[in-house]
Amino acid sequence: MRDLLDDAARRAVRYLESLPQRGVAPTDDAVARLAELDVPLPQEPQASEETLRQLDSIGSPATMATAGGRFFGFVIGGALPITVASNWLATAWDQNTGLHAPTPATAELERIALGWMLDLLGLPSTCGGAFVTGATMANFSALAAARHAVLSRAGWDVEGDGLFGAPPITVVLGEEVHPTVLKALGMLGLGRNRVLRVPVDEQGRLRADALPALNGPAIVCVQAGNVNTGAFDPFEPVIAAAHAQGAWVHVDGAFGLWAAASPALAHLAAGIGGADSWATDAHKWLNVPYDSGVALVRDAPALRAAMSVSAAYLPTEGAVRNPGDYTPELSRRARGVDVWAALRTLGRTGLAEMLDRSCRHARRFAHELQASGATVHNDVVLNQVLVSFGNAQTTRRLIDRLQREGTCWCGPTVWQGHTAMRISVCSWATTDHDVERSLQAIRRLMAQG
Secondary structure (H helix, E strand, O other): HHHHHHHHHHHHHHHHHOOOOOOOOHEEEEEEHHHOOOOOOOOOOOHHHHHHHHHHHEEEEHOOOOOOOOOOOOOOEEEEHHHHHHHHHHHHOOOEEEEEEEEHHHHHHHHHHHHHHHHHHHHOOOOOEEEOOOHHHHHHHHHHHHHHHHHOOOOHHHHHHOOOOOOOOOOOOOOOOHHHHHHHHHOOOOOOOEEEEOEOOOOOOOHHHOOOOOOOOEEEEEOOOOOOOOEEEEEEEEHHHHHOOOOOEEEEEEOHHHHHHHOOOOOHHHHHHOOEEEEEEOOOOOOOOOOOOEEEEHHHHHHHHHHHHOOOOOOOOOOOOOHHHOOOOOOOOOHHHHHHHHHHHHHHHHHHHHHHHHHHHHHHHHHHHHHHHEEEOOOOOOOOOEEEEOOOOHHHHHHHHHHHHOOOOOOOEEEEEEEEEEEEEOOOOOOOOHHHHHHHHHHHHHOOO
C-alpha cells in the first residue's frame, strides 16, 4: 500500500509541475489514446501498480489543464496545494460525513468551516449550511428551504403532502438567470417555464424598477456575479421590495458571492446580507478540488425541515450538528475539510489577495486587448471579460485557433446579441507571466486576421 500511494503522489506532483510547460488543451493524439482504456472487463485481476501506470500514462495527457494558470474558458479555479493535500488525507480517512456520531472529526471541521464562511461573507452566524456538489445543488438546497418556508407560512406541509393541491408559488428572476437555477426549480417541481422573468440592463443586472407585484407565496432570485459580465444585481432595492411583499429572496452567487470577502470588492455585494439564502461554489474562487458547493440559509430550521430524514438505525439525536440534516445526500464525502484547509491556510488577507489578484488580471486583459483593437463589451468589475474581434465569424475563428494553439484556453459566448470570447480569471495559479503569454498569443492571432 505504501509504495502504491507514494507512486500516486509522485505521479500527481509530476503532473502538476508539468502544467506551466504543456499546452492547456490535450492534443488530438492524447485524446485518441483514451481508446486504449476501452477494453472488455478483464476476467482476472491485474497489479494495482499497472492500473495506476495506465491511468497516468494515458489519462493524464488527455486532461484539460484546468489546474494550471492559463485556463480561462469557464469560471473554474485550480486547487490550492493545501487543498489537494487535505483532499488526499480526507480521502484516506474515507468518512461518510452524514452523521456526527460516527464521523466526529469531519463533522466538526465542516461546522467550523461553515462558521468561518459566514463570518467572511458578512452573513448571520446562525445560518444553516450545506456542503454539496456545486452551485446546482446549492441552489436546489436553498430553494428547497425557500419552498418549505413560503408554503409553511401559507399553512401547507410540502415535505409531507407534496405540491399536489398546494398554493402556487410565484418565482421571479432576471432574464440572465444562470441555467442551474432553472434546473433546480425544475427538480423542485416549481417549473422552469412558469417563472416571471424581469428585464435586465446593459450589464445583465436585474432591473429593480421592473419587479412585478407579488401576492401569496413568492421567491425572488437575484444574482451575484453574472456569468458573462460579472455584474451584480441591485440587492438593496430588490430585497426591500420583495420583503415588503412577503417574498423570500435567494442569491445565486456561484463565484460572485466571494467578493464580499474582499475589502476592495465588497461594495459590489452591498446589501447582500439582507437576503434569505445564498448559493456559492468553493471549487471556483476558493480554489478547492472538485466538487464543492455550499448552500447558506438564514432560516436554518427551514433548511433542516427540507432536507432531514430519520430512521431507527440512524444516531441523529442530541445537540450536535449532523451534516446530513442539511444536505440532499445522506452518504457524502467530507467536502468541508477542503474548505476548512483553504480558509485556515489563506486567512482573511490571503483570501482577499487571491480574489483581488484575479480581478487585476481581468482588468489587464481588458485594457491591453482594447488597446490592441479588440472590443470589450462589459464593465470589468470582477473577474470576467467579454471581448470580440470584429464580426462574429472573425471572433469565432480566433477562439478556435486560440484553443488549438494551446497557450491558453478561452471559450465563446453570445451575450445580448454579441458573439464574444469570454475570459474568466479564477485560478490561484494564474501569474502575471501567464497573462502576458496569453496576451501575446491572442495578439499574434489577431494579426493573422
